[in-house]
Amino acid sequence: MNTSKKYLNVLSKSLYKKSLSRGLVDEKKVKIILNQLAKQNPAKLSSILKTYKRLIVQKLSREEIIIETNDKITFQKSFIDNLKKKTGAVKITNKTNPKIVFGAKVYNGDWIWDETLEEKLHQITN
């Protein structure tokens, strides 16, 4: 059986694509794929699982937008729709961070948009 790194990456990506439904991660499909992998126990299973997990985590983080503010805030619907439309995210979570004086910090996958007072002052002082 071919166990080269390139083959394992291709296999992991294939499994990842099979885990999606309408472009979103499907929890049921993920469970089925994991069960199948556990039963078949292919060579280099840990490497396949690591790459598969990384891809799923990346996709999940892209599907979710985390907005950090000083206190809980109610977002306007137009703002939420605009964010979902621009990023393709399906879930928006508001987290509180008491270290933020005012402003907001938005996370989406690898992207971070920081409009907090701390960041503005950091830009001035550096």
Next chain:
Amino acid sequence: MEILKNFGIEPVLLLAQIVNFLVILFLLKKFFFGPIVKVLDDRKKRIEESLKNADLIEENLKETEEKSTKILDDAQSQAQKIIADAKAQADAIAKQASADARKTQEAALLSAAAQIEAQKQKMEDELQDQTLTLVAKVVQKVLGRNLKGAERDNLTRQALGEIGKRI
């Protein structure tokens, strides 16, 4: 003749004495006075030669003295010239050394001034950074304590609006 007899002089004896005297004179001259005269002449010649040599030696000595005096004068003038040259060279070297030292000192002063200026600039920059950091902390603390809820909410919404535009 009688007179001679009266005085007791015998002509024959006289003649014989004269002959004897002449013979003795001849012998003395031949064997005694000749060598003595020769010795005296030789001695006279040697003395004359010695006197001539003495004059010659005196002349030579005089010439030698003149030469030595001239040599000494020359040597003295040369020595004075050498001393004057050495003094001039020493003055030139001292002037050069002084000029070099002044240049080195000026270069060191310039370098030190540049270093001081750089250090001053660095300290000013550090002070500015520290001041900015301190001001930022003060601003954070003051705003964190004094900002009212509505103002904080309004500013946060403005920030979200900015993020919405940037995304």
